[in-house]
Amino acid sequence: MRSTLVTLATALIVAAALEEPQQVLSSAPQCPIDIPISCTNSTPIVNSCCFESPGGMLLQTQFWNYNPAFGPDDEFTIHGLWPDRCDGTYDQFCRSELQVSGRQIKDIVVNKFKDQKLYDGLKTTWKSNKGDDDDINFWAYEFNKHATCLSTILPTCYGAFKDGENVYDYFSVVYELFENLPTYKWLGDAGIVPSNTQTYTKKQIADALSSKFGEEVYFNCDHNHAINEIHYFHHIRGSLLQRNFIPLPAKPITHDNKACPNEGIKFPPKGSRGPQPTHTRPGEPGPVPTGTPSAGYIRLEDHAGCLISNGHWFTSGTCATYHFIDLQYGGTSIKSTKGYCGFDDKGQFTCNRSIDGSKFHFSVKEGNVGYGGKFDWCLNKKGSTGEGPYKQTPVILADGKCESFKLYVETR
Structure with a gap:
């Protein structure tokens, strides 16, 4: 009788285990406990599977989408996890x-690794601004743009890699x-709750978040002065799979121009519109253009000439008209009559x-063109072609x- 009960208990445990998501632990890299924290090493780290590099500063980013409203009324939503240098x-x-692709992500999470709970959680809290049907495409965009730059979850880092394991x-x-x-709970604990009438100071929000996170937290606002995005900065010790995140004071976001005011910050309930401000310069009655220009010439600071249609600097002839196209999930594509713009294998624009x-997401901040958080450029004189007035010189990131x-x- 006793052996029958033991056998039955064992069977129940096995059955329960089969209903749980597949755990991916056995093939994770075994990292030494004394591995340096990312961004703190003084000498090169040979094992990149145990040391996140070059993207050793990890940003967990969240949205507050209130108009239109996405995600639960009492939660911020996931924007991503970004490995910044x-x-x-x-x-x-x-x-x-x-x-x-988005379909592949769903198949990997739900079918290959049997984690319906994770998928449901992602569907609830990682929302596209294009609607529910686009959520998985937004996840794919974030994975392809950011996760492919993580060094510690490359397939070669796994002892017995299963297809899609890095994605899961x-x-x-x-x-x-x-x-x-x-974030929502931390703000609420400090009395900062969604309201159509109440406003908050930058210090109130900063103190509420830093007291819980342990370090300064970056947050920004939209054109209504409403809080809309949070960035939690981390270093990490060892592999991403070890989840040993170390809170880090917020760093300036050089590619962001949506800073919150010191006072009068709004936290609108989801579904509310909020006041619509008029953007004007002092003494001018008309509106000031905001956002990315639709078209224009690209010129070099303190240099004559401009960029021509192939992306090179030229001091003679006519400037090329460039078109700036806002992308679905953020960033800007640049295009001339020659085609879209990016970088060649020499790093030349x-x-x-x-x-x-x-695949090339530029930023335009206060009229300046940047890429990957960099806004300084140089001439690659070694790549110049032509002579005299016909000379063309490529530009590269500084x-x-x-x-x-x-x-x-x-x-124009």
Whole structure:
């Protein structure tokens, strides 16, 4: 009788285990306990599977989408987990062979790793601004742009890699980290709750979040002065799979121009519209254009001439008209008559029909053109072609070793 009960108990345990999500632990890299914290090493780390680099500053980002409203009324939503470089710049779309579609993500999480609970959690809290049907496409965009730049979840880091394991792990880690950073609750604990009439100071919000997180938290506002995004900065010790996140004081976001005012910050309930301000310069009655220009010339600060249609600097002839196209999930594509613009294998800004515009997300801040958080550029004189008035010179992102300048948009 006793053996029968033991057998029955064992069977019940096994059955219960089969109903749980598949745990992905056995093939994770075994990292030494004394591995340095990311961004703090003084010498190169050989094992990149145990040391997140070059993106050693990890940002867990959240949205407050109130108009239109997305996600639960009492939760911020996930924006992503971004591996920024230690200086605040960032890489994007690092490894094309690791990119996935939204349908593949759903199949990996639900069918291959049997984690319906994780999928349901993601569907609730990781929302696209294009509607529920687009959620999985937003996840794919975030994975392809950011997760492919993570060094510690490359397939080669696993002892017995299962197809899609890195994808499952990324979304599992992001969701778990998000659950441990309950922004809405932390604000509510400090008396900061959604309201159509009440406003808050920057200090109130900053103190509410930092007292829970343990470090300064970055947050920004939209054009209504309403809080709309939170960034939690971390370093990490070891592999991403070890989840050893270390809170870090917020760093300046060089590619962001949506700073909150010191007073009068709104926290609108989801579904509310809020007041619509008029953007004017002092003494001018008309509206001031905001956002990315639709078209214009690209000129070099303190240099004659401009960029021509292939992306090179030219001092003679006619400037090319560039078009700036806001992308679905953020960032801007740039296009000339030659095609979309990006970078060639030498790191030179170039525009031609072979460039995939969806893979190069530029920023335009206060009229200046940037990429990956960098807004300083240099001339690559070694890549110049032609002579005299016909000379063309490529531009590259500054590396700190050249005379730099800004690229700015002159609207037509």
